Each structure stands twice: as C-alpha cells, then as structure tokens.
Amino acid sequence: MHGLHIRLPKNFVLEERLERYAAAIEPNPYGWRGLWAAACRRSDAAPFREVRLDLGCGRGGFTVEAARREPDVLFIGMDSEPICIAYAAQVGCESGLSNVVFVPGSAMRITEMFAEGELACIYLNFPTPFPRKKDSGKRTVNFERLMDYRHVLAPGGQVRLRTDSQPLFDFALTQLSIAGYEPVWTSRDARADRPDDPTSEYEVKLGGKGARVCAYVATPGEEPRDPHQTAEMSLAAYIPQDLGTYDGYAPHGMEATIQNLRNRAAKTGGDWSSGVTI
Template identity: 35%
Template sequence: MRMRKKKNGPARMQACADYLLDSGQMEQACEGKELRIEIGCGKGTFLLESAEREPDVFFVGIERVFGAALLAAEKLREAQTPNACVMLGDVMSLSENFPAHRVSRIYLNFSDPWPKARHAKRRLTYRTFLAEYKKLLAPDGAILFKTDNVQLFEFSLQEFEESGFLLRNRTDDLHASKWEADNIHTEYEDNFSAKGFSIHRVEAYLD
C-alpha cells in the first residue's frame, strides 16, 4: 500500500494511543475475550465493522505501514470502538506478540499477491507463514482468506492443503454467493469488485 508521509504523524499517533497498542497493552485490553486478528488491515474499514458487529470479540489489526496503521487507529478512535486495536508491526513478529493457541480467526484480506515466482516466499499464505499462524490459532481456529487474484488464490489453496489445513466454504464469486449476506467488504475488495474482478474466498481450518 503506497502511503504519503503522514502530516503531524507523531501528534496524531499520540492522540490515538488508546487504539495503537503494543502486545502487552493488547493483552490487557482483550481481557479474556475471544481474539481475532486481521493481518494487513490497511486503513481499518474491515476491522471497525467487524468489531461493531461482534462486541464480545476483540479484534486486532496488524499493519506494517505506519500511515495505514494510523488511519485505522483514527477510525477506531472516532467510533470509540471498545473492542479493537491496531498493532504497528510485521507478520514476522506474530509469535512474539501473541500467546500460543489463543487466536480464533486470522483474516487475510487481499494480501499483496507478489506475482513473481521468485517472490513466492513473501506471500502471506506461504507455508512458513502458515506454520507461524498455526502456533497462534486455537484448536478450532481458522484462517479466512479472500482475494481478487486467481493466481494467489490457487497458490494459497495448495499451501493450505500441503500445510495440513482443511478447506471449507470455498467460493470463486463471493459477492454472488450465500456468504455475501455476512460479508464485510474491505477497501481493496470494493475497488477490485468495481473493476469487474470476482472475489475468491476460502476458510482454512486446523481440524
């Protein structure tokens, strides 16, 4: 995601300090609630709506781009959302930041496709990342993945299966499917959908 340098970044960050948390603060804020995370939450539209729909669940958006994380945190602050926060950081440090087997859902929404074969290991559904997600997921946990990118989708299905995940509720046209009724659109989703791309979605379970 391309982002201009944010004007007044430090001051704005300070203003939404209650929503831009580190791992210790996040654990406190979560208070034993069911925990779900979105990796690469962008500007936070999905995060906010998810939290509003499910007040008994705590949602954490992980985002490595400062400008996007800031916008997401500002969105949560404006809505005074009590059950969500943003963590500025990279997927690589997940297991340092979350207790083992505590997360019930990991959302991967429109992850960067990294189309070149030599960059396959950077895709967030590459097997080394899946191994990290397994450490976080509760026994009945799942990864919910959606993308407009057919090549990334096919690659991911294979990675999920080879990593021992069980695939359920797959669709190659989410917006025309029965799952659309509960689907929360992301910024990229609306963008790609408006351009005529159909949206692929699958749930990958540990068990």
C-alpha cells in the first residue's frame, strides 16, 4: 500500500503498541501455512468457511469492516510496515471480532505463508504505484505476483484491486492477460458502481480530495505456458497526453511524476511523451 503520511501521537512507542494489541497479531505467520482456517477458530467453533487476505492492509479499517460483515470467514490483514500493523491490531482488538488477524509480511513471500488453494480472495487496496520503470518490480499487480497468487488461490478464487491511480489500473489490466486471469468485473468509478462495498481509510481520505476509484475483480483462467512481460513498465506510458485530466486530482504517489511531465510539456510546447523514460 502506498503510504499516506501517518501522524504519530505524542509519546508513541511502537514496541509498546505491538505488545498492547498482540492478541490481534500473529508474529510468525509462516508457521501456519495450510492451517489458517482451523488454527484461528475459537476452540468451540468449526473451521472458518474460507480465508481471505487483505494484502497491504494499512491501518486495518477495510479488513475489520469486511470481517464484521462475514463472521464465518477469516480475514488476514498483511502489511510490511510495523506501524501499520500496530494501528491495525488496535482496530482489530477494539472491534471484538474473532475472525480477523494481522500479520507482518509482503507479497514477495506469499507462497511461503499460504498453501496451495488456501485463499478464497486476495484484496489489493490502493497498492503503491511505483511509477518509475526501475521500481516496477515492486508492484503487487505485476504478472509475477499474479502468478504467485495463482498458487495460493482456491479454485474460483479472486484477486480484487482498488486504486485511485488510472495509470496503475491500466497497467494492471495488461498484467491480467499475461498471467492468464479473466476479469469478472471492472470499473473506473467503483464507489458509484458498488456503493455498499467496505471502504478503507485511504479511500475515505483520497475521496475527499477528489479521487475516483478504479477497480477490478479477476479470477485465474488457464495457466499460461510461457508468461513473459510485454507491457510498458513506466506508468508514464499510461498517462493521457492531455495532462488537464489531472487538474482536479493527481493519483497519490504519482504527483511528482505528473509534475515532471507538466514541466516537460512546458519546455516542448505541449508534447511531453517524446522520449519519456520516467
């Protein structure tokens, strides 16, 4: 998830927060591979019907709200930032829900944390766009990551992306075809099309600034025999020639990229795309 600046309260001590809300944190998630649905249940309850992963859960608002709506499903919120885990665990503990847990980790090791077919759904809510070509390997929507997701998704399992970044969304659509996924639903105004879906702190904050959410739901189709990257990797390649599209709102994490293109356009008489390598 791309980071909005988190204002820490005075005297915030990360270690103390992690200890205080440890009941909602699994510090060694790799030890539960293949066991999540049964191991996380209450002692007097049946295993969870299915397991879903909120990958890049941020402060946990979406994870907890989704868990509240489906108490027979286990929701796992994962984030690589310890501060996010601390905040998410607090939300989880205060919710009183028994079907939500938070874990430290990243998409790069997802097959080490979950067994074949263990997940029913992977949510990618507002992932970091990493607009520059040299950083593109870090994107959680790349076909390499989608190929990893195939192994941990159950038959008919889904990947669900939400982003305020139109360039990242258009890039992400190219990756679905490379990895052999079939789009079930796409939208360039997801909140209008599905107003009752759970929301996250990011969506609320960015929506207040004018963001429009692009989204897809996709499921793995036939596995490609020899997948390889064919898409343009710089997100600048997916920005419309008319930069006026972004006069009201520039996607979070891409403000500097768009400003650089505006400066290029000013120097070239309006054509910023010639020879762009951002």
